[in-house]
Amino acid sequence: MKKAAGLFRSLMRTSIKSARQGVAVNKLMTAMLTPTVKPAPPRRKVRAKPAASLAKPVRSTARPAPAPSSITTAPGKWLTSHVEGANGHRMSFWLYLPHNIPDEASTPGLPLIVMLHGCQQTATQFAQGTRMNQWAERKGYAVLYPQQLVSNQAQRCWKWYDRATQEGGGDVPTIVAMIDKVAGAYAIDRARVYVAGISAGAGMANIVALNHPHLFAAVGLHSGPAFGAGHSTMGALGVMQHGAGLRADLAVQEVLARHGRFPGMPTILIAGEGDSVVRPINLAQLARQGLVLNGLAPDAPAKITHKAQGSNARHNAHRIDDFYDGRKLLLRVARIDALDHAWSGGDPALKFNAKSGPDATRMMLEFFARHRRV
Template sequence: MAKSLSSLWLKSIKRLSKSQQTQGRKLLKSMLPKPVRAPVTRRPKAPQLARVVLPPAKTVTAKRKTAATPAQADRGLPGTWQKFTFPPPGAGRPSAARRLLYWLYLPASARSDTATQRPVVVMLHGCQQTALDFATSTRMNKLAERKGFAVLYPQQSATKDSHRCWHWYQRTTQQGQGEAKLIAEMTIYVQHKHGLDASRTYIAGLSAGAALATIVALRYPRLFAAVGLHSAPVFGTTDSAMNAYRAMQHGSALSHMETARALGRALPQFPGMPAILIHGVRDDVVRRINVEQLTKQLAIVNAAYITRSEPVHRKYTARTDGRSPHHAWQTETYYAGRKPQLVRCDISTLGHAWSGGDSGVAFSVREGPNATLMMWNFFALHHRRPTDAAS
């Protein structure tokens, strides 16, 4: 399989930093089909000899980031944090014909009788992550308790993908079927089961999860009021694992513009999709060209709603001391009237990690800006009309 890679791809892998070389290779390996191995003939074991047991020697183990636990994801929060299966046992199977685990956080205030329904944010984890990892790294549950919204975390099956990567690059998924449709069906089910606000439903993701979030949001635009994308690949230009890796490293040629225009032609009554894009300037897994091209795609998709042809640019300086250190970053905002419709945030010196998260979990750094808060503040400005959400 390695012989089929172009020399350009091999050179791009060599340019990765030592830590992200491993991430890139694991990601590529997870997306490629597994070779069929010949059966192994086992030799009979030789009789074991008695051995002398020596006292254990002192060893030094390297510190590594461990997977999150339910206690970490819900540490000290008064809300409910539970695991479910979709579709539930005994229910009719959805068209995707497979089951997924998901975790749901409901803030404590959501259990009381309130006049308004609670919003919900759907969070899609990246490769080599679980729903618990993602909840811990983003600290979204903590913010949900403060702001009073629910959080839904679908989890990719390890039997479907050994690295828990969403298959966003498959043609069926790109067209809104497969995993994209399964996430949409799960969202509708959770809305109805827990009485959540269908007009204030949002979706966000990191890396492969962000790629799937883009597809779900654009293929089911009346279901979601806004989308948040962190370290996301370009939309709709791949149909295989090899093409996906090439897009992550080099973006798309000219097809990304036509892909966005084709979506508009396929959905002539597209209601617009408010979006916030966050990307690290030093991301060597999903390179910066992806956020540049994805911004152009979403500007085309939202052209009917953007009232200023030129975006508003803002810059923020870095802070290395104090309780909330953060990288320097800059934003590019397209407005619909006075409301931001499309926001792109480039964070200097940030790699492939969730900004302002829990640095004790992989693919997350403590230094801000706080991507979780930025996304929610953007989401809170947008909602779907009840008639759109119902349809």
């Protein structure tokens, strides 16, 4: 508990200056991330069209963005732009457009994944750590990376614990505006928009999806906190360590009441059994929330798959629980042994990424491919 409290204070120091109790600052989240050059993964041969052919005749303010060399191994376009937030501040975002588009992805447009980084990460670091651009190139996805402002939160944490944000305020409208801007400038398939994140970014991804359920076809949450509780920085620490308590069920009922006829939200949850920052109770509560949001019974049976540890520990042992409505997979819960607070199968050159798999990016893309919003 002392270690996690020190970590959280280092992330939230601007909001809890009065809580100086001599707890040592945990340096886990303060090291600078150094990009390294990685070879591009082997690429499948597909019948392809240039991404430029999908551009709409709409004037875009996006411009080419410099990127770490490991990001530029993906051959598509790497662009940056911004939107004006409700507070008048400009929030930047980065956009990856794949170079080669499989024929089946070219009409009516590209699927889009919105990726929300964690605390002490930038958009480009998150792109590099997850290797999402390389996977998006293979599968024909566009990827949008919003970046939290240091003027909003000094450690770039999304304020998932804030009550107003949970109810659809805060940075939620700004992120939605980014999606609208990208979809207005490029041919994006609005039936295949997905949102994902890690840690605070997972908490924020969940909030954006639950407040705009008709916008997103599915959501992916890695190492995320339970939804609907916290409501202060110290309250957020309690959620990270002990879950949302009674709020776990109440918050979901509030979401359903606000929307009247909630359309469901297919969800993939991924977390490490060794995570001491956002403890596994959050995964259990997110799973329970996911069952309710997708109209499944709390005691719905799961199809359980156990995966053994891979050779040379390249893959951690893990368990996957799949929940179906008929033949449709609505909720996937992956519990990964020996994984701490890090993206599974990420680029180990960057912190908050674990070298050993399973590859969380691949798992999310495979889950997203099953879903479209109708």
